[in-house]
Amino acid sequence: MATERTTPEKIRCDACPVMCYIADGKAGACDRYANHGGDLVRLDALTIIESAEDTRLVPFLKDGKDPEDWDGDIVQGKRPFVTAVGAGTTYPDYKPAPFIVSQDVQGVDMVTVVTEGIFSYCGVKVKIDTDRHIGHERDVVRVDGEPVGHVMTSEYGSKMLSLGGVEHLTGGTKKEGRVTCDALLRLCNREAVEMVIGDEGHETTVVVQAGKAPIINGVEEKLMRVGCGSATIGMFAKQWVDHVDDVVVVDDHITGVLSEHQAGKMLDVEPTGIKINGRRSTPGRYFQVAEPGTGWGGTDIEDPLKILGDFNPKFAREGMSLLMVSTTGEQYGYFELNAELKPQPAEIPQALKASAELIAENCEPSVCSVLFMGGAGGSLRAGVTENPVRLTKSVKDSLTFVSCGGAEAYVWPGGGITVMVDVMDMPTGSFGYVPTPALVAPIEFTMRVSDYSTLGGHMNEIKPVSEVVSDETRKVDQFENQPDPMSSTNYRWAKGA
């Protein structure tokens, strides 16, 4: 890292375009760099991931020494993977990345190029497991009154948000950019962020934290639905046929009706003359039975009978029984038709109560997932090679493995290196920021040394891993669900292609 001494007390940090002057004992604007007695230091420790136990290298025992006497030298210990967390940044990026580290992995010379990228083009995709209505598609998401993103298309059992991006970081007011950057940083570092979705009059307050249940209008969500109303009918039809005449699974998207549904037909359920107030799609499947909301099955209703019209006397009869249940099994009601063919609440038989509880039991816990998404731009790639497009090609050709803080990054098809990664798979505190504003995120490119040479890598900057790992480095275990970035199984050359 080059530093320029301006006064005896202050040094200039050149790790990002802000170029802070930092007095002795103080930190720069991003709190990542500080002046320690005239030296510019990165405040967070470089993070090393130690591979799983079964890849531990066994020390070579000479002279009958006990393996316990082994001093744990890094080359002999668990195989280290140098992540970019705490690695620092280079700016401008034509300079080589802060660490370019080599090691022998099962007879193959591998190299990892490590840098904390400054991402102006980045954001998060948030998946919130809930049926409850949190906002319409395209509704604006605000934090501290500033727009930071919007509601995307819902997925199966989950609501989706797209937050951040260059439009909010740089395209709005200064405050919008600052608030967006701060919200992204906290979300990526697994902190809770309160956001308001929608405009005045139909606002929903949601607290999102990666790996935790969402809190919607002050209520912590518990369960993710077992399926849509139609799927729920299909899954549980057999449990109901002997105990009730009809079942309605209330769902904001697809409400299911047992007696009309194909599952009911297959099990010889007789027509009940039920009438659902909604748009019939196919037999036993209804859309738009109510408005979206935070009530039953993501609708705005608390009284399920509101979605029913009059029963058809041609099929309905007094005493006919009806179970109404939500897609999470958390709400249910049992009714019997009176002489006027109006459903009346009645005591639910034990078998039906148990079926509602079975639905709830089959629901997974509701959680928020936060996926960081960013593009490794032309300048970031130049820190890896003098010929950036070759890196892109190498990634697409499965010769280079891309990870973020050691977690496997999904690389989007098409041009560029646009990555997406679950922040829960990354070491804690992986993200930082700079006040330009932009997010700082770790990114590593791992490949064979021979491939690195071919793509025009900074070969003179390669250091052996033993020179990088020290007592000061922070060591974390490899995440069980993550592949070892240096494993040959990640690479095309190991697959004989």
Ligand code: SF4
């Ligand atoms: S904001 Fe941080 S990285 Fe950028 S110049 Fe200041 S101290 Fe260095």
